[in-house]
Amino acid sequence: MKSEKIKYNYTEWYSADELNEHSKKWLSELLFIKDEQQFLLNLIQSFSTKRISKNQLAQLEDFKNSINENEIMLHSKISQVKKHMNQLKILVDGVNQLEMEHGYKKTHKELFKSMNKYLLDYRTVKERGLAKLTSIMKTTKPSNNNE
Template identity: 40%
Template sequence: MKTTKKNLAYTEWLSAEEMHTLSKEWLSELNFIKDEHLFFEDLVTKFTSQLLATEKFADSKEIVDAINRSEKYNNQLIDAVKRHENQLYVMVDGVDQKEVEKAYTKEHQNLTVAISDFLKEYKSLKMQLYNIIKHIRKEEKTSHLLERE
């Protein structure tokens, strides 16, 4: 007997109020990440000479490029969520527009997936950056201790 794999997706029905709440949470989180990107830029600026001097320069450059790409994508997501939030009236206007409401719900599902994927990648990126900075700081401490002796 041959089995076939089916891609079943669990789709939770959300009210307009729940979608609005989720959109506000997304905007809050994405705006916080926008602030973190500014912190990362300052961090990279502070450690530029060490990043250039390390044996892992290629990794450092890749992380900096990834931060820049992440920042651009974060801004795109913020714009998309704002547009999505502005179109919420479709769900609460009292007019029965099944296709438009279905399209809005589908867009909400797509945003849910996109933001979830972005947050996973962002967390990984953040950990990589922190590990590089941690490595630099350890090297600085070690060299400082060796100089004291």
Template identity: 35%
Template sequence: MKAKQPRVKYVEWHSPEELHEISLNWVSELKFIKDEQHFLDELIENHTLQLISKKTFEKSKNILQELSLSRKGIDPLLKKIINHHNELTILLDGVDQPIKEKQYKEDHWALTIEVSTYLNRYKEIKRKVFDLIKAIIKESKQKRLLR
């Protein structure tokens, strides 16, 4: 299943304080995902032999490639958000700069879509990893019961 592009029916503009909070939430979520990816790596490492078995190799290879791409995309996205957050001063400096303010709003909107897309895609990949590991654990328990 492919991650869907979020559809938005209207654009709501936020105050600088709300934009600050939104940016901090994005950074927090992405840092949590980085920690979560370490957990997924350990989970995968613990089940490597089963993942490379003939039954699950192709499926696990595709899922692990998706996870790897997700891992590679998180740092550039974090940097983009932090830079965007640092540019918030454009709205707070008291100087009327309509072109820069408009550009900031457009950048924020584009970043909102990018972050939402990343989070949706990551959740889908995580679900696939958990489903795969769950199936492996279930199969291994069944084999132990049959012995």
């Protein structure tokens, strides 16, 4: 006698409140990244007044371009999460709309994967860029105000 294996989706275990908490956390992280990217761009800009080599300037430009590319994805993610949060009412409106509720949970699962990938990609961009900035800072002599 074979026993059947039942495959559960992770969303089957989460309540509407838990799904909403995921979305709120995602939005909070994305808004923090938005502020952080502005800070990083300002930091990169501050190096334009320093004497640095062409290679270092190219590294900074590469980091700046990576942030700008990521910023485009960021705006898309913020829109997706906000839209997803607005659609939560499907689960809590008290109306049995099983197909729509299933669709919401499926979208949540896809957004969960997409957010994880985005956050990992962003952290990689940031880590590489900050390593470049650190290297440049170590090799750049501080400006002397007496000159």
